[in-house]
Amino acid sequence: MAGKTEFMFQKILTGLILLGVLVFLAGCGGGLPKELKKEAESLPGAxxxxxxxxxxxxxxxxxQTxxxxxxxLERFALKEDWPSKFQQARDELNRAKEVYDKELSPLVKKNTPELAPEVQKQTARAKQILKDAEDLYRYPSSRLSSLLDxxxxxxAIHxxxxxxxxxIREIAARIKEGPMAKGLLDFPETAExxxxxxxxxxxxxxxxxxxLGRVxxxxxxxTSGAExxxxxxxDSAKALSTGLEQAKTLEASLSKDLAGLYSSYTKILKDMKEEYIVTIKRESWDENAEYDDPVTVAFQREVSPELYEVLAQxxxxxxxxxxxxxxxxxxxxxxxxxWKELSINPLDQWPRGHNAASFYVEDIKETYFHQYILEENGETRETGWEQVDESVYEANLEFLGMAILAKPYGMFEQDRLVQAAPPGMAYVGNPKYGEWKEDNSGDRFWSWYGKYxxxxxxxxxxxxxxxxxxxxxxHNNYRYQKPYFGETKNGIPQYGTHGAYVKQSPRFQSTTFAQSGGFKERSPSVRGAGEGIRGGGPGSKGK
Structure with missing residues (x-):
């Protein structure tokens, strides 16, 4: 027992020394990032x-005058008042100095890491003023050189x-007479x-x-010798040169956007699951030994949400x-x-001669997964499990069986629908997918074409x-605004995780989400519960 006590004392002493080192390092490195501070402090010299x-x-x-x-060319200097550019540059530089003295310098003197974003912002602001000042004081000579050229x-310029x-005209005509004309013909509803x-x-x-007319x-x-x-x-020639570069960029983006009108897809949330993985460590020793010889063994287990919550305390x-x-x-x-749910054999890999041990939670993490039904241009497939961020999982918890992303034919990619809706609802009303029909009562319903x-x-x-x-x-009240769960009867919506259709559907009742009790109310403390103890162990647990 004496050996065990000595061992624990050594661990505590080591922990205190480590804590002191960390505090010292934090004190040394707790200011602004070195390069950012250096950049800010260089501004007065600049x-x-x-x-x-x-x-x-x-x-x-x-x-030169x-x-x-x-x-x-003096008439242009007088007309544009070139000499005034120098005073304007000085005014800008005085403004940069004012920004540094009043806004930036006090922040740099405080030298705390949380001020880094504001220091970066004010540094960028001052540097932009310096750039503007440079453009001003270079302008007179640069302008003279440009006009002489x-x-x-x-x-050659003409x-x-x-x-x-x-x-530029060729590019515009190529787009207008090609993909644009085709898009207007195929998707008149998207003409605007x-x-x-x-x-x-x-x-x-x-x-x-x-x-070009001015040029x-x-x-x-x-050429006629006139003034x-x-x-x-x-300036007109330069505007044409700049315009050509812009036209080339627009041609590329427009071609891509217009081609996108001919793609169609829907992403339906088919299933979802949470996995809770814990790492349990066992530290064993011999209570009767004169000196300590601890041995650590790790056991990793996937656990239920309920057990996870217990272990995350x-x-x-x-x-x-x-x-x-x-x-x-x-x-x-x-x-x-x-403890029994962990299915850990406490004597597994037991060291010879040891007779005591401690079990503790070393690490704990949550992992989230989705499965989707993907419809793309009339072809449908199901995905395997895809890991998603916790934020994505949380954001879609209510949308099982719903389309969480949709882009019909004739819609630009940037306009795709990201508000959850009943699957296929985004396609209804579009003649590419089906047509309206009337039943015997005269009520209109949407009849899908075969592959939809x-x-x-x-x-x-x-x-x-x-x-x-x-x-x-x-279409009128939810599209592009908020999720749509269909009509509500007796307080129960038609669609979504808690909707009547999902709860009555054999397809969704057999999902992993349903089988794991996903339809039951779960304590909100489960997700994210283990964040405070990740990386734990004897040192952080006080053993």
């Missing part, structure tokens, strides 16, 4: 350097502008959204004509102990009959059908 650069660029510009090149190379404008997506490219097309007019003045507006020629140090006695070793459970019949036989046989009133209510 501002000072920028102020000196303003002076140098102004001096350079003033030296005496040249014949400048005199020939335009005058010298007006022919030719390039015509090519850019022509290419198709036209809206094409609108930016159409504007580039129209603007290109205006820009041509100023180029004609240039040309080289600033207008420069924060104040649970030991779940069982083996003590030495005259008649041999004895096992005592600290969790009652719950899954949606009418998902819960029962013979099949059921969506009536017009149900679909109309969803």
């Amino acid at each position: 501002i000072k350097t920028s102020l000196s650069l303003v002076d140098k660029h102004q001096e350079k510009y003033e030296g 005496g040249s014949s090149d400048f005199k020939s 335009t005058r010298k190379n007006a022919g 030719s390039r502008a015509k090519t850019d404008a022509s290419t 959204k198709i036209n809206a997506r094409f609108s930016p490219l159409a504007k580039l097309d129209t603007d290109s004509l205006d820009h 041509k007019a100023e180029y004609e003045r240039h 040309a507006d080289y600033a207008l020629l420069t 924060e104040n649970l140090d030991e779940i069982a102990v083996i003590t030495a006695g005259f008649m041999g070793s004895n096992l005592k459970s600290n969790i009652g009959d719950a 019949a899954l949606f009418s036989s998902l819960f029962f046989s013979p099949p059921f059908f969506y009536n017009y009133n149900s679909w109309n209510g969803w």
